[in-house]
Amino acid sequence: MLNHQNILETLDMIDHQHLDVRTITMGISLLDCCDSDPRAACRKIYDKITRKAEKLVSTGEAIEREFGIPIVNKRISVTPMALVAGASRTDDYVPFAVAMDEAAKTTGVNFIGGFSALVQKGGTHGDRKLIASIPEALAVTDFVCSSVNVGSTKAGINMDAVAEMGRVVKAAAERTADRGGFACAKLVVFCNAVEDNPFMAGAFHGVGEGECVINVGVSGPGVVHHALKSVKGQPFDVVAETIKKTAFRITRMGQLVAQEASRRLDVPFGIVDLSLAPTPAVGDSVARILEEMGLEVCGTHGTTAALALLNDAVKKGGVMASSHVGGLSGAFIPVSEDEGMIAAAASGALHLDKLEAMTCVCSVGLDMIAVPGDTTAETISAIIADEAAIGMVNSKTTAVRIIPAPGMKVGDTVEFGGLLGSAPVMPVHPFASGEFIHRGGRIPAPMQSLKN
Amino acid sequence: MRAIVTVNGKDQVGIIATVSTLLTLHNVNILDISQTILQGYFTMTMLVDVSQADIPFADLSVALEEAGTKLSMAIHAQREDIFHAMYQI
Numbered sequence: 195m196l197n198h199q200n201i202l203e204t205l206d207m208i209d210h211q212h213l214d215v216r217t218i219t220m221g222i223s224l225l226d227c228c229d230s231d232p233r234a235a236c237r238k239i240y241d242k243i244t245r246k247a248e249k250l251v252s253t254g255e256a257i258e259r260e261f262g263i264p265i266v267n268k269r270i271s272v273t274p275m276a277l278v279a280g281a282s283r284t285d286d287y288v289p290f291a292v293a294m295d296e297a298a299k300t301t302g303v304n305f306i307g308g309f310s311a312l313v314q315k316g317g318t319h320g321d322r323k324l325i326a327s328i329p330e331a332l333a334v335t336d337f338v339c340s341s342v343n344v345g346s347t348k349a350g351i352n353m354d355a356v357a358e359m360g361r362v363v364k365a366a367a368e369r370t371a372d373r374g375g376f377a378c379a380k381l382v383v384f385c386n387a388v389e390d391n392p393f394m395a396g397a398f399h400g401v402g403e404g405e406c407v408i409n410v411g412v413s414g415p416g417v418v419h420h421a422l423k424s425v426k427g428q429p430f431d432v433v434a435e436t437i438k439k440t441a442f443r444i445t446r447m448g449q450l451v452a453q454e455a456s457r458r459l460d461v462p463f464g465i466v467d468l469s470l471a472p473t474p475a476v477g478d479s480v481a482r483i484l485e486e487m488g489l490e491v492c493g494t495h496g497t498t499a500a501l502a503l504l505n506d507a508v509k510k511g512g513v514m515a516s517s518h519v520g521g522l523s524g525a526f527i528p529v530s531e532d533e534g535m536i537a538a539a540a541s542g543a544l545h546l547d548k549l550e551a552m553t554c555v556c557s558v559g560l561d562m563i564a565v566p567g568d569t570t571a572e573t574i575s576a577i578i579a580d581e582a583a584i585g586m587v588n589s590k591t592t593a594v595r596i597i598p599a600p601g602m603k604v605g606d607t608v609e610f611g612g613l614l615g616s617a618p619v620m621p622v623h624p625f626a627s628g629e630f631i632h633r634g635g636r637i638p639a640p641m642q643s644l645k646n
Numbered sequence: 647m648r649a650i651v652t653v654n655g656k657d658q659v660g661i662i663a664t665v666s667t668l669l670t671l672h673n674v675n676i677l678d679i680s681q682t683i684l685q686g687y688f689t690m691t692m693l694v695d696v697s698q699a700d701i702p703f704a705d706l707s708v709a710l711e712e713a714g715t716k717l718s719m720a721i722h723a724q725r726e727d728i729f730h731a732m733y734q735i
Contacts (some may be wrong), residue, residue: 196650196726198680200733201691205652205722259704262724446731 202381207328210479211420213444214264215451216413216471218254219392219438221399221464222246222406224308225271228281235282243270243297243306246406246461251302253458257451259543266413266473266613267450270298280320287324291338298337307378307397309340312387315349315636325358331364332377339395345385347398347589350639355630356380358583359383360575363517364598367567371600374608377561378597379530383578385585385592390465391521396558396593407464408456409521412448412512414440416478418504422486433487434507438515441468441511449516467521468512469557480525481534482505482548493517493532493544501525522591524557530617531562539627540607540618546577555586559592562607566618567600575600577626579637587640648677648726649696649703651710655719656686663694665721670712672706674699688719692724 207213226236233571247270254268272278272294279290290422291309298306309331311321328340342359345351363383367375371568382396392409399407421440425432456463472480481492484500505524513519527549529535530564538544546563553559559581565574578594585592602619652724655663662681669692671677696703705724714721 196691196692196693196729197733198682198689201650201652201729202654202689204729204732205654209720256704259707260725262707262722263728443732447728450727450731545711 196535199276200413207417207436208263212281212416212439212473212475214266214411215413215448217267217392217635218250218451219269219271219397219409219411220247220250220406220461221381221390221403222411223399225279225401227547230281230283232279232282232284232289235278235362236289239278239290239293240297243272243294243534243579247301247303249459252450253455254347254383257356257454257458261451262643263447263451267305267536268303269392269397270301270306271392272301272306272312273361273401274312274398274488274506275308276311276324276453279324279490279584280318285323287327288331288334291327291335295335295338296464305337306309307338307394308340308399309338310342310398312343313355314343314346317355318547325362328362329369329377331345331427332366332380339380339397339585340378341382341384341387341396343384343387344578345387345544345586347586348639348643351385351582351586351637352581353631353637356579357575357634359578360571360631363573363574363596367598369601371497373386374602374610375597375599378596379385379459379614383594385582386590387590388521391465393469393471393522395595403464406461406463406501407465408452408459408461409467409468410448410452410455411467411471411521413469414444414644415470415480415483417444418470419477419479419483419486431505437470437504437507438511441508445512445515447519451568463518463521464531465518466516468509468516468523469521470508472526474531474533474536474615477531479534480527481532481538485534489510490542491541492538493548497548498551498555499529501552505556522557525554526561527556528561528595529563530608531613536616536618539620544621546622550580550584553581554594557591559585560594560596561619562595562597564597564599564602564613566619567598569598569622570622570628572631573622575631577622579631583637587642589642647697647703649694649723650726651692651694651723651730652719653688653690653719654715655688655717657682657686659685661719662690662716664717665710666715668708669694670699671727672699672709674706707720
């Protein structure tokens, strides 16, 4: 029989350390929904999503009950909408977002990703129209998430798109000023975006993917934190081993859930994303893991090294536990969604510059960061450019999800509620980057791109 | 299908009787039991076979949880696979 102690340990992880599967995300290709008539295309989109994902939520809930493992989110990602809508004779892509939103509501999922464009080297007419529709699309829908890929290691950085996205982020914030600029929480600007990411707001179903696929994102910062408490004061070798063992268990659970969901829905299993995704709940924080390693507050000197170790150990532990690993895989550091990060930012210990350094060694980038409402579009573009450069040069995914909270200044807090949490408004550099951003053009791909 | 039933809480008369009666009622066979009492705190794990059960597993798990609530104890029933996945290669 199974070890009595191991069983109790698992129950303790679930009951007290927030062990859960963060998301089951169904990726659905919409390439066959293209139609020159936009209304026909929207109808096909709604029909296909609701048909494919009809049983997604009920199946997720059944697995939850049988295994006793909470599955926090059931979500959908679709083909980048610019590719689908591009075939339609229309300039307004908002109805496509509305169709996605309605399909999300019918299926009962809590987010749908893929109102996206991939413009790392240049934008088509469809891409441009989609980007122009983003502020309105995110303001009038509830569950639609949008992402734009502006750079890659292979293509370099499209600085025209970077400049445009600064303006789009500002417009999205202003369009939802009554909700603290909420639209920006559903908008990610990527470099090296991945095609099989199950996490929002950056999920989309890449064109290299199949017709329909199940991807699973695991979580478990609380479990890692708890495990590290038992190795207080011991060398980093022990810390890394402890994280690896814990990550292995978390991922095995994710793999089991993914296979079960795939079997029951009769949809191929795609990947497990080995990520430590925090929530605003106490005891579910990545920042607290870094502090457990011996830092007084997350953001002080040593934070980047601690995060590098954590990120690497999570992957090493998880990779053997899953047959296919993908997505973003690593530790997330969203400020508003992590209780420890919120505390560190509010106390002034964690700054934007330190977060930028941390993004060199974690899985994504500047995530859920609120900045003053009077931050200019050029400054936001420059922040995006810095992040994209880190991603491009280091051959990793980086992203910016930033909220220039309308009417807010440093010291204020933006409340989003739920998993999105609350974000203390952080200062940006007061010096201008306008001339730099206005140059436009492309930053050439780095030497790293020439691997052939 | 096999499942693990875990029971946690303050020790009292009739815990095993309540759980095993409920399992018998639904034709669930108990394969193994492991139990400890530490400073008045009772923990038990049971390996059970639910393949012949007369109700769906999800309903059985709810029935056990409700029985636990009456005893002020936490009772969980989960498929065995989850523990194998996490602790065995």
